[in-house]
Structure formats: structure tokens, C-alpha cells
Amino acid sequence: MTSVLASPCTWLATHGSSCVEAFGFGTGVLNVWLVTRQSLWSWPLGVLNAVFYAVVFARTGLYADTGLQGVYFVLSLYGWWYWWHGAASGSAHAVPRATRPVTKTPVRLAVMLGAVGAGTWLLLATVTARLPGAALPWLDAALVATSLVAQWMMTRKLLEHWLLWIAVDVIYVGLFINRRLPLTAVLYAVFLGLAAHGLVAWRRSYRQQSATQASA
Numbered sequence: 001m002t003s004v005l006a007s008p009c010t011w012l013a014t015h016g017s018s019c020v021e022a023f024g025f026g027t028g029v030l031n032v033w034l035v036t037r038q039s040l041w042s043w044p045l046g047v048l049n050a051v052f053y054a055v056v057f058a059r060t061g062l063y064a065d066t067g068l069q070g071v072y073f074v075l076s077l078y079g080w081w082y083w084w085h086g087a088a089s090g091s092a093h094a095v096p097r098a099t100r101p102v103t104k105t106p107v108r109l110a111v112m113l114g115a116v117g118a119g120t121w122l123l124l125a126t127v128t129a130r131l132p133g134a135a136l137p138w139l140d141a142a143l144v145a146t147s148l149v150a151q152w153m154m155t156r157k158l159l160e161h162w163l164l165w166i167a168v169d170v171i172y173v174g175l176f177i178n179r180r181l182p183l184t185a186v187l188y189a190v191f192l193g194l195a196a197h198g199l200v201a202w203r204r205s206y207r208q209q210s211a212t213q214a215s216a
Contacts, residue, residue: 018056027046043077063131166199
């Protein structure tokens, strides 16, 4: 216990982790938890989380995931702007909540997103498979492509993005165990639980909105 308090980064390094991964863990949990609450503060934490995990993944050869963090960074800024313009002005809440409604994904858009995801997967896998030290490039690219689609859907408050996160998180837990990132594996197990909670919470919000519109 004394060694942890005296030099936490050294202690984490000797136990297969790092301070950067720990900061990524903390910002990641808070980020997703705030998303389940539809809080605007989720987005700045998403920006920080992308920075931390770009470093973590670059160190472990998950190059597609490293690039993904750059996209997360940009999408987090976009999501912050998009949700902010839907926030109630002059809110007295300590945690501002976006008022843009939760919506379901139209079938046509779902097909388009599926095509974009498939194309992104093939492109990323082809490129990263040729990089020295690349780890599981085809699986990594598939997870990244799905995550990109899910992240964009989240910025637009499309309900079904939680289903994609649930599927991705299940596989990511195993991947990070394989890559000897135990803290990140635990993080994605937490993400899995939060994604299930987020699906329930957003579905409830969607039903409440639908009921309100029907009675108006």
C-alpha cells in the first residue's frame, strides 16, 4: 500500500498497466456514465479519454484503435457542439442535460451506416495489416469500424447506438486481455454494463417523448 501511494505510476507499471491507462480508465467511466444521463459534460471527458487512449493503443500495436482515438476526439467536439445547441438555455441544473430528443434509426440510414462500416473495416484492415507490429489487424479494424458508426450515432442521439456498443464491448474485453491490458479490459467490462444501462435509460426517454408528443 505504501508503494502505491509513494509512486503510483511505478506500481502500475510493475503490474502491467500505466498512469496513462489509469487516466483513460477514469475519464472513460465518467464519460459513458454521463452519456447514459444525456449530460453535456460527457463530451469534454470524451476528448480527454481519446487523448489518453491514443497513447495506450499506440504502445501496444493496436494501430487502428490508435487512429480511432483521433476520430473520437473530433466526434466528441462535434457531439459537444451538437448537443449544446439542443440544451435548454439558463438551466439551473448542476449537470446540464441536452434536450435534443432520442430518436430511432431509420432503416435507410441503418443500411447506409452498415455499408460505411463495412467499407471502413476493409480499408483499415488492409492498411494496418501491412504495418510492422500490428496486432490482430482484421479484428481490430472490425471493432474500430463498428465503434466509429456507434460514436457517430451517439452524437445524433440515435437509440440503437447502445446495441452496437454492447456487441463491441463484449469482444473488446477479450481483445484487451489478449493484449495484456488488464485495466482496459476491466474498463470495457464496465462499459458493457453502462451500455446496457444506457439502452434502458434512453429507451425510457424515447417512450416518454413519444407519449408526450402523442398527448400534445
